[in-house]
Amino acid sequence: MDMQNFKTREKAAMAEPKIIARDVNVYYGQSQALKSIELDIAANEVTALIGPSGCGKSTFLRCINRMNDVIESCRVEGRITLEGIDIYNSGLDPVLLRARVGMVFQKPNPFPKSIYDNIAYGPRLHGIASGKDELEATVESSLRRAGLWEEVKDRLDSPGTGLSGGQQQRLCIARAIAVNPEVILMDEPCSALDPIATAKIEELIDELRENFTIVIVTHSMQQAARVSQKTAFFHLGELVEVGETDKLFTSPEDQRTQGYITGRFG
Amino acid sequence: MELNPPLEIDKALLKKRNAAETRFKLYGLAAVLTAVLVLGLLLTSIVSKGYTAFEQTYILLDVRLDQATIDPKGTGRQEDLAAASYRGILRDALKEQFPEAESRNEKRSLYGLVGSAAEYDLRNAVLENPKLVGTTATIAVKASDDVDSYIKGFIPRDVPQSDRKIKDQELGWLDTLEADDRVIKKFNIDFFTHADSREPEEAGILGAVIGSLYTLAITLALCFPIGVLTAIYLEEFAPRNRWTDIIEVNINNLAAVPSIVFGLLGLAIFLNFFGLPRSAPLVGGMVLALMTLPTIIIASRAALKAVPPSIREAALGMGASRMQTVFHHVFPLAMPGILTGTILGMAQALGETAPLLMIGMVAFIADIPGSINDAATVLPVQIFLWADSPERGFVEKTSAAIMVLLAFLVVMNAIAVLLRKRFERRW
Amino acid sequence: MEQLALFFALIFLIILGYILGKGRAVALSGHAYHPLHSRLPYYGLYTAIWCGLPSLLLMAGWMAFEPAIAEAIVSSKLSASNQNLTSDQITLYVNDVINLASGGIISREVNNDLQAATDSYIFFRQISYFAMAVVAISLSLGGLFSSLKSISPDLRARNKVEKIISVVMMACSTIAILTTVGIVFSLIFETLRFFNKVPLTEFLFGLHWSPQTALRTDQVGGSGSFGAVPLFAGTMLITFISMVVAVPVGLMSAIYMSEYAGKKFRAFAKPLLEILAGIPTVVYGFFAALTVAPFFRNSGEFFGLDVSSESALAAGMVMGIMIIPFISSLSDDVMNSVPQSLRDASYAMGATKSETITKVILPAALPGIVGAVLLAMSRAIGETMIVVMAAGLAANLTANPLEAVTTVTVQIVTLLVGDQEFDSAKTLAAFALGLLLFIVTLAMNIVALKVVRKYREKYD
Incomplete structure (x- = not known):
């Protein structure tokens, strides 16, 4: 890993937000899923997106690495920039964007291949590791950073689908960080896991914050409170309120936020 | 403005990857286009070979219809008119047209200009209009298949005489006839009203179409009730046990048994064991029914499965018996799906050839079958028979018969699609 | 004609049964003190079924077996009177009797013996027909009366x-x-019966196939040899060629249609592929024999190659075309059952579409695709009309696709179409080939269905 690279990134991050969303509207066919979202996401922080289901938080997350491109009926308007560059710029290759903005999904989705091949998939695609030794080193360091190395180092050749749910999710995180992205998007990464596995992942997220900018969608307010520095509350496709996590949960400004965090709806 | 790639990404590699992406997409497009192109080629080749069969060449001859030769007694009754020898009259007319043909060989090729059944054209013209008797009338008679092929441009003039079906002398005669406007083309109605014949200009598809209809009627009468009852039983009533598992696996496997094996079954069981008549639509229909049965069962089961359980629960809750629930509610709701599957099965049966060859439906049959026990052939087998015939005239007949068969299939599939669209229900 | 009359008589009785049964129930329901168990139509149906079902079953059985019995009677009479006839001659003679009876064409002159045999045959058939009619009608009437008698308010007619x-x-x-x-x-x-005449080992391993057996002993037709290896080789060659055409084209078009094509393109191309699937095989055969094969021969001539006009290449290519839609729809199904989450994972790593397809979807769908190819292969092996019309007749042990080869199905057709000698090794060989074809395709199907099912279960 190129430590120099991380340093420069960190410096840049201090100056301005990593990701800036301005007037983002998303439509699925006729219906509007997101209405005029304005959000800044700071570097090397964990930003949590919360809200009742169907509020558009996952849709917004998928806008950040253009995963919505895959859905035919989906249309995105507005501007999202990554370090000042419009990611919906027509000349931009979504492949490159996704190499810089990784993603972890709700259900662990390892490829039906060996653990090793799962991790090596990204580096091989992008030609990041030259040579077998370097690739092995990348795999090892990714697994270490995902806290999975000790558990799987003896069975790198066994299929990734044979791991437990929590291990699979950490494998997916390791797979995401193997291409050394700047941002990691997490879409309810713990919703399919038991409490112990969840705790491990939350711990991991906190560690990863040092090197990555993390955006996490969660339906659990406790989780948001535990892992995030900033929290954004979505409701019915609108961004209702965003702020420091502590502040948002103790003294929300908006009625709706108040209602949601006190459990009146959601 | 382009996004800077992460430092680690190899730019040359990226270029290669994008090229690979484009290439892959092009392969896919090429594959689809290949399939579409081949379809176009197939249809074009058939239409271009076959459209001429819908026209038939006729030769206009001045025929002297003497009272003395046709109706010496002067009764004017249809039977007497029909009994006359028109062949001689026709030959006289030809001789009069071309008196230069003197030797036997020359005369034979002269008479060969008109089709072997041309005398019947003449007879029909007289029967239709008995007033012609005693006059010299200009009557259109069918040209022979070689002349027909030549007029349609399938026999080139510039090959040496020995390799040509139409010899130089005949060409000369035809040129004269054409110059006199005595060669005309008419819509070939006989193609749709005649059964098979050894003479291409006389051959038609009606016999095969009727044979196909009889055969399909038997198939439908057998496999619709049996298929639907089987599907209802398996889907709604059968207990889940080893026996029904065997039936299910068995049906799936039967669906993939080569059709010719069903023909062997028909030959061994229906013909040799039960002694049913060979070549008959009855046996053909039974064989095709066994072959189509799995298709109908599978489609019907899918249609029944698509009816939501809530409907059954509602009816049972009202105190209906299981049988009443199924026949009053579930079956009517599944009917469009079942019918669609049945039509598609029938279309498959209509196009099937191989098993029918095994049970002798491949015989040459010049009559239009009158019942399900008569020897008959079906459209696809007729196509196969004609495709095998050496005469040039049968090539266009084959293609034309294919066009008719495809037209039937298109209609059946269109009905199936309409049914599906019209009654499609989303639960 | 007579059968039709009997049939209508029965239909009449059935309708009568329905009306009477229902009427009887109506009469009973007049006594209000004892309500009927079932609704009225069920009593009608009950009577109608008892009236019609037994006699219809009887008629079906009778008509199925009677011709064979009549034939057996004629031939037993014949063999009793003429001990010196061989069984083949008897069969031929009996055939003539039957044909003469139905007014067909027969193979010998009509003499007194034949006429007498035919008369007795016709007499037997008539007797048998009348017996059947009497039995059927009385069964019907019996069912009608006994079921009518049993109708009472307590009869659980519906059940x-x-x-x-x-x-x-x-x-x-x-x-x-x-x-x-x-x-x-x-x-x-x-x-x-075939293996009684020809040893199994010769059939399975023999290299020479020429089923023409001599009709008479003095003929030079040879004794016929039944080594089926050239047929297997020919079948495999043509199947292989068809797979070479169908698998890449079918698979790639499935990929293009489901992953790349826009809605409009799909709406245009999908029905066209379905048409390709709906064209009868005899049409493909005609296309192969009259368009594709001459094209290959002529282009072969142009390049100085000697291409047979019944080349395996032409038959195989056209068979491949026929199978394209089969492969593409099956593999489309299979690839659609690869969960979206795997695609998402791959895209989120920055993979391009083609990388996702070739490195994630195809490997994940591989078992299903293998199953689809197996199914397609079994279809190609069993396909008959294309090869009958476009492949050769002569058994030719070669791997050269430009030469003519013959296949199992072609041989079944040639052995059984046209003049048949009863019980000769030649006709029986067709059944042996059929059995082999059945076993091979069945095995492939069972394996394929198992593979596909297992694969489906993995992602359900």
Whole structure:
């Protein structure tokens, strides 16, 4: 890993937000899923997106690495920039964007291949590791950073689908960080896991914050409170309120936020 | 403005990857286009070979219809008119047209200009209009298949005489006839009203179409009730046990048994064991029914499965018996799906050839079958028979018969699609 | 004609039964003190079923077996009177009797013996027909009266009718089984007879196939040899060529249609592929024989190659075209069942579409695709018309696709179409080939269905 690279990134991050969303509207066919979202996401922080289901938080997350491109009926308007560059710029290759903005999904989705091949998939695609030794080193360091190395180092050749749910999710995180992205998007990464596995992942997220900018969608307010520095509350496709996590949960400004965090709806 | 790639990404590699992406997409497009192109080629080749069969060449001859030769007694009754020898009259007319043909060989090729059944054209013209008797009338008679092929441009003039079906002398005669406007083309109605014949200009598809209809009627009468009852039983009533598992696996496997094996079954069981008549639509229909049965069962089961359980629960809750629930509610709701599957099965049966060859439906049959026990052939087998015939005239007949068969299939599939669209229900 | 009259008489009795049964129930329901168990139509149905079902079953059975019995009677009479006839001659003679009786063409002159035999045959058939009619009608009437008598307010007519219907349904569902049993038995029976004449090892391993047996002993037609290896080789060659065409084109078009094509393109191309699937095989055969094969021969001439006009290449290519839609729809199904989450994972790593397809979707869908290819292969092996029309007749042991080869199905057709000699090794060989074809395609299907099912379960 190129430590120099991380340093420069960190410096840049201090100056301005990593990701800036301005007037983002998303439509699925006729219906509007997101209405005029304005959000800044700071570097090397964990930003949590919360809200009742169907509020558009996952849709917004998928806008950040253009995963919505895959859905035919989906249309995105507005501007999202990554370090000042419009990611919906027509000349931009979504492949490159996704190499810089990784993603972890709700259900662990390892490829039906060996653990090793799962991790090596990204580096091989992008030609990041030259040579077998370097690739092995990348795999090892990714697994270490995902806290999975000790558990799987003896069975790198066994299929990734044979791991437990929590291990699979950490494998997916390791797979995401193997291409050394700047941002990691997490879409309810713990919703399919038991409490112990969840705790491990939350711990991991906190560690990863040092090197990555993390955006996490969660339906659990406790989780948001535990892992995030900033929290954004979505409701019915609108961004209702965003702020420091502590502040948002103790003294929300908006009625709706108040209602949601006190459990009146959601 | 382009996004800077992460430092680690190899730019040359990226270029290669994008090229690979484009290439892959092009392969896919090429594959689809290949399939579409081949379809176009197939249809074009058939239409271009076959459209001429819908026209038939006729030769206009001045025929002297003497009272003395046709109706010496002067009764004017249809039977007497029909009994006359028109062949001689026709030959006289030809001789009069071309008196230069003197030797036997020359005369034979002269008479060969008109089709072997041309005398019947003449007879029909007289029967239709008995007033012609005693006059010299200009009557259109069918040209022979070689002349027909030549007029349609399938026999080139510039090959040496020995390799040509139409010899130089005949060409000369035809040129004269054409110059006199005595060669005309008419819509070939006989193609749709005649059964098979050894003479291409006389051959038609009606016999095969009727044979196909009889055969399909038997198939439908057998496999619709049996298929639907089987599907209802398996889907709604059968207990889940080893026996029904065997039936299910068995049906799936039967669906993939080569059709010719069903023909062997028909030959061994229906013909040799039960002694049913060979070549008959009855046996053909039974064989095709066994072959189509799995298709109908599978489609019907899918249609029944698509009816939501809530409907059954509602009816049972009202105190209906299981049988009443199924026949009053579930079956009517599944009917469009079942019918669609049945039509598609029938279309498959209509196009099937191989098993029918095994049970002798491949015989040459010049009559239009009158019942399900008569020897008959079906459209696809007729196509196969004609495709095998050496005469040039049968090539266009084959293609034309294919066009008719495809037209039937298109209609059946269109009905199936309409049914599906019209009654499609989303639960 | 007479059969039709009997049939209509029975229909009349059935309708009468319905009306009478219902009427009787109506009469009973007049006594209000004792309500009927079922609704009125069920009593009508109950009577109608008892009136019609037994006699219809009897008629079906009678008509199925009677011709064979009549034939057996004629031939037993014949062999009793003429001990010096061989069984083949008897069969031929009996055939003539039957043909003469039905006004068909026969192979010998009509003499007194033949006429007498025919007369007795016709007499037997008439007697048998009248016997059947009498028995059927009396069964029908008996059913009618006894069921009418049993109608009472306590008769659980609905339950009885439903019971009968469910028995009928069960009977229908066994027809599929009976078909399989019929196939297996008819094939095995004739095949065993074939192996009485020709050793199994010669059939399976012999390299020479020329089934023309001499009709008379003094003929020079040879004794016929039944080494089927050239047929297997020919079948495999043509199947291989068809797979070479169909698998890449079918698979790639499935990929393009499901992953790349826009809505409009799909709406245009999908029905066209379906048309390709709906074209009868005889049409493909014609196309192969009259368009593709001459094209290959002419282009071969142009390049100085000697291409047979019945080349395996032409038949195989056209067979491949026929199978394209089969492969593409099956593999489309299979690839669609690869979960979206795997695609998402790959895209989120920055993979391009083609990388996702070739490195994630295809490997994940591989078992299913293998199953689809197996199914397609079994279809190609069993396909008949294309090869009958476009492949050769002569058994030719070669791997050269430009030469003519013959296949198992072609041989079955040539052996059984046209003049048949009864019980000769030649006709029986067709059944042996059929059995082999059945076993091979069945095995491939079972394996393919198992593979596909296992694969499906993995992602359900």
